[in-house]
Amino acid sequence: MSETVDVTKLGGVKPGEKKRPRSKEPRREIACQTVEARIKNYDEVALGYTAEDAVYEAMRCLECPKPRCVVACPVHIDIPTFVGLISRGQFVESAEDIRKYNNLPAVCGRVCPQENLCEAACIVNDTNPKNPIAIGRLERFVADWQFMHTELRADSVHKRPPTGYKVAVIGSGPAGLSCAADLAKMGHTIHLFEALHKAGGVLMYGIPEFRLPKFIVQKEVAYVKAVGVEVELNNVVGRTMPVQEVLEEFDAVYVASGAGYPNMMGIPGENLNGIFSANEFLTRVNLMKGWKHPEAGTPVRKPRKAVVVGAGFTAFDVVRINIRLGAESVHLVYRRTREEMPGRGEEIEHAEEEGCIFTLLTNPVRYIGDEKGFVKAIEVQRMELGEPDSSGRRRPVPIPDSNYIIDADLVVVAIGQTPNVLIPSQLPGLATKWGSIIKVNRETYMTTVPKVFAGGDAITGAATVILATRAGREAARSIDAYVRDPFRAWNPPA
Amino acid sequence: MYRITQKKVLAKGVVEMKLLAPRVAKAHKPGQFLIVMNDEESERIPLTIADSDPQTGEVGIVFLEVGRSTIDLGQNYKEGDSVFAVLGPLGTPTHIEKYGTVVVIGGGLGVAPIYPICKGLRAAGNRVVTIIGYRRKDLMFWEDKLKSVSDDLYVTTDDGSYGIKGFVTTALQKLKEEELKIDRVIAIGPPIMMRVVSEMTRPWKTPTIVSLNTIMIDGTGMCGGCRISIGDETKFVCVDGPDFDGHKVHWDLMFNRMKVYLEEEQHAILASPECKLYYENLKR
Numbered sequence: 181m182s183e184t185v186d187v188t189k190l191g192g193v194k195p196g197e198k199k200r201p202r203s204k205e206p207r208r209e210i211a212c213q214t215v216e217a218r219i220k221n222y223d224e225v226a227l228g229y230t231a232e233d234a235v236y237e238a239m240r241c242l243e244c245p246k247p248r249c250v251v252a253c254p255v256h257i258d259i260p261t262f263v264g265l266i267s268r269g270q271f272v273e274s275a276e277d278i279r280k281y282n283n284l285p286a287v288c289g290r291v292c293p294q295e296n297l298c299e300a301a302c303i304v305n306d307t308n309p310k311n312p313i314a315i316g317r318l319e320r321f322v323a324d325w326q327f328m329h330t331e332l333r334a335d336s337v338h339k340r341p342p343t344g345y346k347v348a349v350i351g352s353g354p355a356g357l358s359c360a361a362d363l364a365k366m367g368h369t370i371h372l373f374e375a376l377h378k379a380g381g382v383l384m385y386g387i388p389e390f391r392l393p394k395f396i397v398q399k400e401v402a403y404v405k406a407v408g409v410e411v412e413l414n415n416v417v418g419r420t421m422p423v424q425e426v427l428e429e430f431d432a433v434y435v436a437s438g439a440g441y442p443n444m445m446g447i448p449g450e451n452l453n454g455i456f457s458a459n460e461f462l463t464r465v466n467l468m469k470g471w472k473h474p475e476a477g478t479p480v481r482k483p484r485k486a487v488v489v490g491a492g493f494t495a496f497d498v499v500r501i502n503i504r505l506g507a508e509s510v511h512l513v514y515r516r517t518r519e520e521m522p523g524r525g526e527e528i529e530h531a532e533e534e535g536c537i538f539t540l541l542t543n544p545v546r547y548i549g550d551e552k553g554f555v556k557a558i559e560v561q562r563m564e565l566g567e568p569d570s571s572g573r574r575r576p577v578p579i580p581d582s583n584y585i586i587d588a589d590l591v592v593v594a595i596g597q598t599p600n601v602l603i604p605s606q607l608p609g610l611a612t613k614w615g616s617i618i619k620v621n622r623e624t625y626m627t628t629v630p631k632v633f634a635g636g637d638a639i640t641g642a643a644t645v646i647l648a649t650r651a652g653r654e655a656a657r658s659i660d661a662y663v664r665d666p667f668r669a670w671n672p673p674a
Numbered sequence: 675m676y677r678i679t680q681k682k683v684l685a686k687g688v689v690e691m692k693l694l695a696p697r698v699a700k701a702h703k704p705g706q707f708l709i710v711m712n713d714e715e716s717e718r719i720p721l722t723i724a725d726s727d728p729q730t731g732e733v734g735i736v737f738l739e740v741g742r743s744t745i746d747l748g749q750n751y752k753e754g755d756s757v758f759a760v761l762g763p764l765g766t767p768t769h770i771e772k773y774g775t776v777v778v779i780g781g782g783l784g785v786a787p788i789y790p791i792c793k794g795l796r797a798a799g800n801r802v803v804t805i806i807g808y809r810r811k812d813l814m815f816w817e818d819k820l821k822s823v824s825d826d827l828y829v830t831t832d833d834g835s836y837g838i839k840g841f842v843t844t845a846l847q848k849l850k851e852e853e854l855k856i857d858r859v860i861a862i863g864p865p866i867m868m869r870v871v872s873e874m875t876r877p878w879k880t881p882t883i884v885s886l887n888t889i890m891i892d893g894t895g896m897c898g899g900c901r902i903s904i905g906d907e908t909k910f911v912c913v914d915g916p917d918f919d920g921h922k923v924h925w926d927l928m929f930n931r932m933k934v935y936l937e938e939e940q941h942a943i944l945a946s947p948e949c950k951l952y953y954e955n956l957k958r
Contacts, residue, residue, distance in 0.1 A: 375761070375892070375894050376892065377711055377714075377718075377758065377759040377761070385892075385896075413759070414759050414760060414761040415697065415761075416761065416764070416894050419701065419762070419763060419764055419894075420697050420698065420701055420761070420762065420763070421697060421700075421701060422701075440894075440895070440896040441895055441896065442896070442897070442898045444898070444908070446908070450908070451901060451902070451903060451908060451927055451931070452930075453930060453931060453933065453934045454934070456898075456899070457897060457898040457899075459896050459897045459898060460891060460897035460898055460899045463891050463892060463896065463897050464891060464897075468717070468718070468891065469715060473938065473942065474742070474938075474941060474942040474945040474946070475715070476715040476716075477712075477715060477716040477717035477742065477743050477942070478717045478718070478891070479935045479938030479939065479941075479942065480938075481934070481935070481938070552930075552933075553927075553930035553931075553933070600894070600895055600896070602894070602895070602913070
């Protein structure tokens with residue numbers, strides 16, 4: 181392993197030394213680009229911790245013997261240990277320790293909703309309210325440190341001897357990467373298929389550069405390759421090769437094809453020019469780098485009056501891209517209130533700081549086009565909240581005769597994604613619900629087709645990166661047990 | 675990277691390339707398309723597959739140098755060079771069975787993708803009557819190749835410089851007047867041609883299939899940029915198509931959606947001195 185950094189001058193302690201935790205001190209804020217600067221570029225908004233920031237923050241951690249944060253973490257990272265290593269200057273060891281539980285620390289450190297998970301559970305909240313240890317920022321710090329200060333070497337990773345079993349992983353998003361890396365570390369031969377020209381799935385096409393720089397995603401992919409995963413790009417399984425062929429060639433197949441099919445509302449005028457699905461808009465900007473057109477080949481329409489429909493993670497990403505593309509105004513149209521928004525607190529605040537106009541309790545009913553067939557306005561209807569629905573949120577109910585018009589020359593519909601039907605359509609025995617979500621046994625991740633496992637958004641519909649990462653990890657354990665089982669017992673969903 | 679094993683200029687601005695992409699060549703069925711990326715930052719260009727050879731692993735494309743990316747591909751990539759990405763085969767294959775007599779129409783660049791379709795229809799036992807149309811004689815290509823997979827072949831040119839003077843519909847009308855029993859029409863070419871063919875066959879009640887080439891990014895059903903209206907439904911050309919019932923396509927909307935990026939495309943051409951020069955030369 182690499183050298184330890186002497187952090188005693190930064191307020192830290194020596195390796196192995198006991199520390200006196202400074203949990204009463206305030207939580208260290210992360211440096212961010214100013215609003216004025218960041219709305220004019222695509223660079224990352226949160227600049228990350230310095231070593232001094234990280235050591236200060238780590239020294240606040242109590243390193244509890246029964247840590248609640250570990251329980252709250254979907255992949256159960258040993259948080260006290262990795263934070264403890266930071267306070268002792270063992271940054272690379274710290275990153276390697278996280279990687280025992282999570283193959284994507286630089287990604288999760290940035291995009292995981294820690295405020296609802298590990299940080300919400302942190303015991304420091306009890307004595308120093310709203311000042312939990314900044315676990316996410318520390319995770320990002322050590323992952324970035326490792327990328328900057330060490331060479332990725334396959335032999336530095338603890339790997340079990342080769343087993344001779346071959347597993348195919350379909351899709352290189354968080355679930356696929358995580359499952360592939362774990363299986364490779366277990367000694368299996370892994371072939372990862374990706375339809376697009378870059379590995380990373382939603383991390384590449386969905387999440388914008390200013391929240392998750394693409395070179396960071398590629399560093400994580402490089403790590404997954406370094407542990408022995410073979411990545412094949414430009415292969416849409418189901419088109420480039422029949423699913424059946426993959427089944428014949430491998431001992432097991434993990435389907436992690438995500439939720440990439442855009443939902444639209446089906447209201448009049450939705451196919452007018454200037455109306456985009458969130459997927460199209462994000463793919464143009466993030467994956468194809470449309471923001472630097474014509475230097476990059478793919479164009480993106482320049483908004484003047486932009487309207488974004490929806491209020492999830494994706495909607496806020498789209499809002500903030502429109503601001504950076506120079507829109508005069510960006511309205512976020514949402515049929516419920518701020519309370520019910522599924523987007524993450526920090527993103528909602530960032531969008532508001534950057535000038536997003538919240539048009540709440542409002543729902544589009546129709547799009548109006550100009551003589552050239554481009555959208556020029558949206559007719560919307562006001563809503564009020566009624567009784568709670570199945571999601572527990574109060575159901576929005578239209579208010580009669582409350583329609584009015586909002587001007588818009590660019591509209592992005594960000595109301596969710598569902599899984600692509602390509603793979604289910606080629607496996608007649610594969611049970612799905614609502615037509616595209618693959619059914620699995622939640623213990624084993626086995627589907628109704630022997631040899632075929634599934635995970636990530638493909639089994640849940642659009643969710644979060646960390647849940648997909650967990651699904652990948654858990655499936656890897658189940659796949660490992662299955663390929664080694666001489667009887668290859670199959671436990672499909674009930 | 676995918677090697678360009680052959681490159682030929684078929685006519686002014688019309689380029690044929692063979693790309694080494696064994697998986698695509700093996701899986702290709704008539705009517706499907708692929709996506710090419712010249713380099714890491716270029717557009718993803720959807721192009722119909724004109725030919726494939728599972729033995730050599732080559733797939734053929736024919737394209738018109740019309741936008742920044744296709745001009746770049748045609749002008750700057752030589753035999754032996756490699757392109758950054760080839761993805762395919764995409765889309766639902768053309769439905770091929772024994773229909774009887776099928777009139778297959780290719781207009782301009784559309785002559786290339788009808789080649790594997792004619793071949794497939796012939797193999798399924800159909801009588802294949804082919805009409806290929808060009809603006810002028812000097813823009814013609816693949817007459818012999820199409821002849822080899824057709825029972826009858828008619829060539830039209832807009833200005834009468836070769837074959838029948840007029841459009842592909844001139845020849846189609848003539849076949850109808852000669853009381854040819856047409857069981858199915860398949861038309862691939864410029865959208866306006868496919869529309870006119872569909873309008874002509876509508877009163878005849880002859881099933882007419884067109885192959886749409888809309889704006890796309892991923893080509894796998896992810897972005898919805900290619901969406902169009904078929905009857906009352908919204909469909910994605912990349913996965914539900916590219917073949918559709920020409921009588922059900924909402925043509926006005928389709929034409930409109932082709933124009934979303936007109937301004938940006940113009941801007942891209944002007945921003946590249948090379949493309950600008952190419953365009954000026956073309957106008958002369």
